[in-house]
Amino acid sequence: xxxxxxxLDFISPYAYLAFEKLPQVLQGLSYxxxxxxxxxxxxxxAHGNIGPAELAAKRDWTYRHVLWLAQAQxxxxxxxxxxPFNPLELLRLAVACEARxxxxxxxxxxxxxxxxxxxxxxxxxxxxxxxxAQLQPADDPAHxxxxxxxxxxxxxALAQGAFGVPTMAVDGxxxxxxxALPMLRDYLEGGAWFDGSDWDAATQVPxxxxxxx
Numbered sequence: 001x002x003x004x005x006x007x008l009d010f011i012s013p014y015a016y017l018a019f020e021k022l023p024q025v026l027q028g029l030s031y032x033x034x035x036x037x038x039x040x041x042x043x044x045x046a047h048g049n050i051g052p053a054e055l056a057a058k059r060d061w062t063y064r065h066v067l068w069l070a071q072a073q074x075x076x077x078x079x080x081x082x083x084p085f086n087p088l089e090l091l092r093l094a095v096a097c098e099a100r101x102x103x104x105x106x107x108x109x110x111x112x113x114x115x116x117x118x119x120x121x122x123x124x125x126x127x128x129x130x131x132x133a134q135l136q137p138a139d140d141p142a143h144x145x146x147x148x149x150x151x152x153x154x155x156x157a158l159a160q161g162a163f164g165v166p167t168m169a170v171d172g173x174x175x176x177x178x179x180a181l182p183m184l185r186d187y188l189e190g191g192a193w194f195d196g197s198d199w200d201a202a203t204q205v206p207x208x209x210x211x212x213x
Contacts (some may be wrong), residue, residue, distance in 0.1 A: 009040035013066040078119035096137035101149030
């Protein structure tokens with residue numbers, strides 16, 4: 001049985017769509033999954049990158065794209081009142097629900113749908129209070145140990161080479177993004193392509209030119 005680690009941040013609509021689609025994509029396979037919240041912003045910062053919602057034209061396209069993808073895959077989606085938003089309270093709440101910082105699927109599903117299926121502000125105090133009452137975290141989300149577990153998850157993802165969410169890790173290989181789910185399934189099914197040289201060869205392509213400034 002293969003074990004997958006699903007790195008996520010609730011700020012990402014693509015992470016939500018991939019999370020919702022994962023059981024269907026992996027149907028019939030023998031696997032287990034750990035869900036690990038990470039701070040997407042820390043991955044971006046470490047790689048000197050910015051989020052898709054930070055570029056005006058890309059932001060508009062991203063929202064159109066995810067809304068289309070949601071209806072195409074049959075996943076309920078209602079855009080939050082404002083995006084991007086600060087996801088730290090949601091991430092810490094998820095981490096606080098499990099002693100090792102690995103919330104179960106129901107916890108992640110509940111928080112993802114709080115953001116992406118219900119509309120409204122994800123960080124509205126009254127909505128957050130109701131969400132916390134529903135989840136009944138074992139620890140105080142504001143506790144330093146919870147913050148440390150979230151930081152450790154993010155550092156673990158970075159150490160493996162993650163640069164965005166969702167990232168699925170299995171057998172030392174990383175699969176990034178909603179559109180990587182078919183590739184992930186092919187690997188788990190023992191796809192012949194993964195026995196060849198292309199996976200490693202892709203990292204050996206020389207850099208032809210670097211943009212200045």
